[in-house]
Amino acid sequence: MTAINRRASMPGFLPYQMRKTFQKNSKNFIRPLIALIVLMVIWQILCPPGSKGLPGPMQVIADTWNPYIINPFFDNGGTDKGLALQIFASLQRVAIGFSLSTVVGITLGIVIGINKAVYEAVDPIFQVLRTIPPLAWLPISLAAFQQSNPSAIFVIFITAVWPIIINTTVGVQQLPQDYRNVAKVLQLSGFEYFVNIVFPATIPYIFTGLRIGIGLSWLAIVAAEMLVGGVGIGFFIWDAYNNSLISQIIVALVYVGVVGLLLDRLVSYIASMCVPAERK
Amino acid sequence: MTIFLEIDHVEKVFDLPNGGSYVALKNIELKIKKGEFISLIGHSGCGKSTLLNTIAGLDVASKGGVILEGREVTEPSPERMVVFQNYSLLPWLTVRQNIALAVNRVLRDKPKGERRGIIEHHLDMVGLRPAADKRPGELSGGMKQRVAIARALAIRPKVLLLDEPFGALDALTRGGLQEKLMQICEESQVTAVMVTHDVDEALLLSDRIVMLTNGPESHIGQILEVPIPRPRERMEVVNHPSYYGLRNEIINFLNQQKRDKKRKAQRLVAGSVAHLGLEKTTLNIGFLPVTDAAPLVVAQERGFFDKHGLEVNLIRESNWGAIASGIADKRLDAAQMAAAMPLWMTCGIGNQPSIPVITAMVLSRNGNAITLSKGLYDQGVRSLGDLKTAIDQTPDRVITLGVVNQASMHNLLLRYWLASGGIDPDLDVKLVVVPPPEMTAALASGKIDGYCAGEPWNSRAIAEGLGFVIANDLDIWPGHPEKVLGVREDWANQYPETHIALLKALMEACEYCDDRRRRPEILELLSQPQYVGVAPAQISPGFTTPYNRGNGEAPQMLNRYHQFHYDQTNCPGRVEGLWILTQLARWGIIPFPKNWIEILERVRRVDLYGAASRELGWPDAEPDRKPFQLFDRMVFNPDDPVGYLQRLTIHRDIRIEEVFLDDPVSVNG
Numbered sequence: 001m002t003a004i005n006r007r008a009s010m011p012g013f014l015p016y017q018m019r020k021t022f023q024k025n026s027k028n029f030i031r032p033l034i035a036l037i038v039l040m041v042i043w044q045i046l047c048p049p050g051s052k053g054l055p056g057p058m059q060v061i062a063d064t065w066n067p068y069i070i071n072p073f074f075d076n077g078g079t080d081k082g083l084a085l086q087i088f089a090s091l092q093r094v095a096i097g098f099s100l101s102t103v104v105g106i107t108l109g110i111v112i113g114i115n116k117a118v119y120e121a122v123d124p125i126f127q128v129l130r131t132i133p134p135l136a137w138l139p140i141s142l143a144a145f146q147q148s149n150p151s152a153i154f155v156i157f158i159t160a161v162w163p164i165i166i167n168t169t170v171g172v173q174q175l176p177q178d179y180r181n182v183a184k185v186l187q188l189s190g191f192e193y194f195v196n197i198v199f200p201a202t203i204p205y206i207f208t209g210l211r212i213g214i215g216l217s218w219l220a221i222v223a224a225e226m227l228v229g230g231v232g233i234g235f236f237i238w239d240a241y242n243n244s245l246i247s248q249i250i251v252a253l254v255y256v257g258v259v260g261l262l263l264d265r266l267v268s269y270i271a272s273m274c275v276p277a278e279r280k
Numbered sequence: 281m282t283i284f285l286e287i288d289h290v291e292k293v294f295d296l297p298n299g300g301s302y303v304a305l306k307n308i309e310l311k312i313k314k315g316e317f318i319s320l321i322g323h324s325g326c327g328k329s330t331l332l333n334t335i336a337g338l339d340v341a342s343k344g345g346v347i348l349e350g351r352e353v354t355e356p357s358p359e360r361m362v363v364f365q366n367y368s369l370l371p372w373l374t375v376r377q378n379i380a381l382a383v384n385r386v387l388r389d390k391p392k393g394e395r396r397g398i399i400e401h402h403l404d405m406v407g408l409r410p411a412a413d414k415r416p417g418e419l420s421g422g423m424k425q426r427v428a429i430a431r432a433l434a435i436r437p438k439v440l441l442l443d444e445p446f447g448a449l450d451a452l453t454r455g456g457l458q459e460k461l462m463q464i465c466e467e468s469q470v471t472a473v474m475v476t477h478d479v480d481e482a483l484l485l486s487d488r489i490v491m492l493t494n495g496p497e498s499h500i501g502q503i504l505e506v507p508i509p510r511p512r513e514r515m516e517v518v519n520h521p522s523y524y525g526l527r528n529e530i531i532n533f534l535n536q537q538k539r540d541k542k543r544k545a546q547r548l549v550a551g552s553v554a555h556l557g558l559e560k561t562t563l564n565i566g567f568l569p570v571t572d573a574a575p576l577v578v579a580q581e582r583g584f585f586d587k588h589g590l591e592v593n594l595i596r597e598s599n600w601g602a603i604a605s606g607i608a609d610k611r612l613d614a615a616q617m618a619a620a621m622p623l624w625m626t627c628g629i630g631n632q633p634s635i636p637v638i639t640a641m642v643l644s645r646n647g648n649a650i651t652l653s654k655g656l657y658d659q660g661v662r663s664l665g666d667l668k669t670a671i672d673q674t675p676d677r678v679i680t681l682g683v684v685n686q687a688s689m690h691n692l693l694l695r696y697w698l699a700s701g702g703i704d705p706d707l708d709v710k711l712v713v714v715p716p717p718e719m720t721a722a723l724a725s726g727k728i729d730g731y732c733a734g735e736p737w738n739s740r741a742i743a744e745g746l747g748f749v750i751a752n753d754l755d756i757w758p759g760h761p762e763k764v765l766g767v768r769e770d771w772a773n774q775y776p777e778t779h780i781a782l783l784k785a786l787m788e789a790c791e792y793c794d795d796r797r798r799r800p801e802i803l804e805l806l807s808q809p810q811y812v813g814v815a816p817a818q819i820s821p822g823f824t825t826p827y828n829r830g831n832g833e834a835p836q837m838l839n840r841y842h843q844f845h846y847d848q849t850n851c852p853g854r855v856e857g858l859w860i861l862t863q864l865a866r867w868g869i870i871p872f873p874k875n876w877i878e879i880l881e882r883v884r885r886v887d888l889y890g891a892a893s894r895e896l897g898w899p900d901a902e903p904d905r906k907p908f909q910l911f912d913r914m915v916f917n918p919d920d921p922v923g924y925l926q927r928l929t930i931h932r933d934i935r936i937e938e939v940f941l942d943d944p945v946s947v948n949g
Contacts, residue, residue, distance in 0.1 A: 182370070184355075185362050187386075
């Protein structure tokens with residue numbers, strides 16, 4: 001009690017506290033900030049105003065301030081929408097595709113992991129399929145679905161599903177003998193074994209797969225949208241390029257990068273909620 | 281004794297990646313009563329955990345099996361709950377959930393409220409209520425082990441299996457948990473089998489301690505009863521008069537096994553294990569002219585040596601001393617020996633250095649008799665009691681009896697027989713060594729008044745009207761080992777393939793000898809001058825024709841008088857070897873080796889017998905190690921040889937000493 005009172009009565013308490021926080025996080029804040037500024041300066045020097053080719057950072061901000069930076073939510077109909085809405089459209093596709101691949105990937109992964117014969121049968125096939133670049137699937141899916149939106153979703157699905165399958169399979173295969181012995185001695189039924197042992201023990205592996213999957217999905221969606229068109233950040237970039245609006249591309253790239261980072265952090269946050277601390 | 285859990289001749293063979301196989305457990309036979317606490321102790325790698333997993337059903341025995349309450353164990357089951365070495369708690373469940381998982385599954389027929397009660401009761405029992413909602417990651421090792429024990433006990437198993445349950449804990453925690461476990465086991469009458477490294481832990485908790493020898497072919501070396509009454513207190517146990525004796529026995533056992541391990545490792549380095557066929561094809565094998573040389577004669581004459589690629593010179597010796605020296609100075613490669621000779625030579629004859637001699641097969645069983653002179657018959661001696669009376673009545677006359685060798689079964693059986701009738705074989709009569717072919721002549725000349733020898737030397741005396749058979753070994757110890765094949769240990773290590781080939785040839789010859797239809801033809805072979813050289817009529821009693829005791833009784837057909845193959849005749853069992861050791865020590869011929877397990881492991885090579893049997897496609901198991909008795913019903917317990925020696929009233933000074941054997945590898949080098 002006395003400590004708190006003394007601290008509260010101390011003059012300049014708030015600045016002290018802020019300074020403290022600031023000092024603590026200086027490594028996380030200050031150094032990246034300095035690096036960013038340095039990069040900007042170099043960029044600005046390399047691309048001075050009036051030069052041809054890429055615009056400098058000042059130029060980019062000037063070009064896109066209104067409406068792209070200050071109003072991400074404008075909607076002029078058609079594909080002329082704010083960046084937030086564009087991102088949102090892309091995220092929707094990712095959400096659908098990624099959800100599908102999560103469900104399919106985990107299910108298949110567990111089936112393959114439990115059954116050695118199945119694993120030996122399909123593993124070589126999967127090893128080949130997973131190396132196919134996402135965009136190579138696009139023509140096939142366009143041919144199959146005849147529509148652009150399902151095709152883009154399919155590309156997301158097919159991109160994200162491999163790492164989820166493979167990591168889940170490994171997780172099941174790496175199930176410690178100890179846990180299996182416990183299940184055998186207790187004579188757990190198939191369902192109980194799955195719910196109480198296989199699934200919880202595999203969760204860390206599944207989340208590794210999900211993190212890789214979400215990263216790949218985000219990589220794929222931009223490329224896919226460039227080709228299939230419609231509202232979405234990918235097509236926005238492609239459209240801007242066709243109109244020689246380089247500044248818009250650069251702003252869009254910043255958005256893409258930040259969203260990708262956020263997606264990754266979101267999955268790992270969920271993972272940390274699901275996986276008890278001692279098992280990481 | 282009602283048997284609750286039986287480990288029935290369990291054998292476990294692992295296939296090796298190089299196509300070979302590793303016999304981890306061999307012929308484990310153990311019967312466990314309800315409520316008994318058994319510890320398995322042995323050096324690491326001896327297969328203790330494999331045995332435990334076999335009981336649990338997590339491992340399947342290659343041969344034999346486990347029987348619980350009359351039903352064979354085929355799969356893991358909660359009635360045989362395991363407390364695993366590393367606890368095996370599920371880290372994503374709390375303490376309570378871990379216990380609940382087991383209880384809800386196993387006792388699912390009980391109402392929910394009762395199940396909850398059981399869970400809470402067991403949480404309290406191991407004192408984990410404050411930690412009930414914690415996950416295993418937040419617990420100390422001791423707490424985790426308590427959860428594992430609570431989980432195991434909560435489902436009321438019939439058998440509790442513990443795999444080094446306290447191995448990873450500090451001494452203080454371990455002590456507390458041991459007492460807790462003991463208390464719980466006593467309260468709920470749990471039958472438990474525990475694997476442990478800790479001698480004191482085993483003594484504190486167990487009713488019996490089963491000591492396993494090193495692998496490969498790990499088997500039960502000795503079983504110790506812990507006679508300390510229950511309930512036990514740690515301090516009471518430590519102060520119990522038998523505590524340090526038992527503790528020393530376990531330590532002694534473990535030390536022997538440690539030496540054995542070192543020796544095996546050295547041999548592995550020294551010996552180049554190349555299977556290039558026979559290392560040596562021409563062998564000199566010594567034998568004595570007796571009926572039970574039949575397997576050697578048959579192997580020679582009926583081509584069994586040939587079949588296995590061996591060219592053998594059978595060398596007829598006149599007495600056992602010549603055989604022993606022939607083996608000692610390497611003149612002979614192998615020899616027919618009296619059953620006790622390999623043990624006797626290995627432990628050192630008199631003050632001579634030890635010559636490690638091994639035997640991997642018994643060539644024959646039975647075939648001996650005790651013949652007394654006509655003179656004693658005329659005095660009215662018909663039984664052992666009569667002999668005792670005759671000796672007591674004529675104190676001025678010393679009865680002299682012949683034996684063929686100190687280390688022969690004849691000597692040991694005659695002495696045993698005399699002593700059980702109250703006749704001290706060294707004080708009341710005089711025993712002299714006479715070579716078997718000279719026995720009848722010695723009896724005729726009155727130099728001796730009787731003898732114990734193999735055939736045909738008894739039948740011959742009867743045929744010549746010199747004496748009568750007062751007892752044969754079917755009366756004393758039916759099925760005792762009589763002649764064995766002896767080779768030097770270094771010879772066996774140097775020529776392993778040759779040795780196995782020799783064993784196979786002789787085992788097939790032994791089978792041939794036990795075929796009744798072949799006996800007449802074998803009889804002809806034996807009577808040839810280069811073998812026994814006695815008329816067939818004198819060899820035939822007991823071999824092909826009824827046996828005449830020469831005491832006026834009608835001759836009797838004795839089907840097992842010469843036994844060469846049936847009933848695991850050829851297995852050089854360690855239990856009978858131990859009996860021989862006790863008798864050699866009883867009469868002061870050798871000291872009783874304190875490291876008797878080590879001596880028996882080295883001399884009586886059941887592993888080589890097994891290897892040869894398997895190559896022939898025959899059963900390779902050793903007879904069960906269990907107590908047996910001779911005609912006088914004195915029980916010999918293979919787990920307490922010293923106690924047996926002390927119970928025998930007539931004996932010389934018994935010395936119990938450690939017998940250190942020279943390492944055969946260093947002798948070679």
